[in-house]
Amino acid sequence: MSQDGKVTHGESNNKQTKRRQWGTKIKSVFQTKQRDKSSSIKKDKMLRQTPEILPFIQMHDDHILLKNGVMDILQIQTKNIHALNDTDLNVLLMNRTRFLRSYFRSYKEIILNFPANTQAQRTYWLKKREQTTSPIRLEYIDQKLVEFDFLERERSNREFFIFVYADDKQELVDRKHDAIQGMQQAFPLTELTRTKKEQILFLLNNQNTKL
Structure with missing residues (x-):
């Protein structure tokens, strides 16, 4: 070729x-x-x-409107059970058991991690800072404020909540009253602000997101 x-x-x-x-x-x-x-x-x-x-339709100050009924969120005040003696611990457990046996309506308990809130401590030390002129005292207070910034940025608190459900608003009021009375001797329930409820629902539906 x-x-x-x-x-x-x-x-x-x-x-x-x-x-x-x-x-x-x-x-x-x-x-x-x-x-x-x-x-x-x-x-x-x-x-x-x-x-x-999502079942939520509209948020109100005293209830949350659902597609089927209404609900509200209450915060559970926890106790340090490790600091209780055996007698107090048994009483606490019996009161808790009494609530579980008597409250047969629909409810849900959830646990969420919230950023540490140091607003009260910060307000206290800022007020002290305005009242002093000592350089040593001012340096100490500034260090405390830096610590508060770190806690709010890096630490979180585990908080407990209960969702109470009902068919209508009036029934919800009665069920909330029963739940508050039933938990009073064990882990008391407290009302929440609308902003706090919005944060709870946000974290509940965006579990990989921080506030």
């Missing part, structure tokens, strides 16, 4: 190789676009379904 024939044959192979490479690239781009399109469709569907999954 002549040298010209070899060159022609080599050029033909190069052209075929380039065609295959271009075909592979076009196919890869097309598949990527198809995946992006399908993933965006799935995300859109998920976003449209979210309001249908």
